[in-house]
Amino acid sequence: MGARAVRAVRGATQVDADDRDLILAAVTELLEAVLERNALAPADLISMVFTATPDLRSEFPAYAARQIGIIDVPLLCAAEIDVPGAMPRVLRLLAHVETDRARTELRHPYLRGAAALRRDLPA
Numbered sequence: 001m002g003a004r005a006v007r008a009v010r011g012a013t014q015v016d017a018d019d020r021d022l023i024l025a026a027v028t029e030l031l032e033a034v035l036e037r038n039a040l041a042p043a044d045l046i047s048m049v050f051t052a053t054p055d056l057r058s059e060f061p062a063y064a065a066r067q068i069g070i071i072d073v074p075l076l077c078a079a080e081i082d083v084p085g086a087m088p089r090v091l092r093l094l095a096h097v098e099t100d101r102a103r104t105e106l107r108h109p110y111l112r113g114a115a116a117l118r119r120d121l122p123a
């Protein structure tokens with residue numbers, strides 16, 4: 001393992017509908033996967049940016065982080081660009097973290113239907 005560095009971890013998930021509970025559950029699952037797969041604790045988080053496709057408006061994705069106790073990390077929500085033909089109902093995450101893992105050791109979870117976005121990444 002190397003020295004601690006600032007790294008970025010990506011991830012995405014897809015929900016079946018624009019439903020508040022579905023959004024919160026999917027983002028919670030995504031956050032837990034990011035932390036678990038990269039051996040991260042909430043104290044390792046620097047900041048997180050969440051995006052949602054324009055068809056998701058029932059809840060701020062960042063609220064899921066607050067619900068699981070991530071309360072002292074700066075969070076930002078934004079809308080994805082509305083590209084014709086893009087996968088619908090997708091929530092994305094970009095987390096800036098402090099870790100001793102090399103960039104090549106990071107695992108970027110793409111869950112549910114969003115797994116199709118990055119078939120090049122290991123599950």
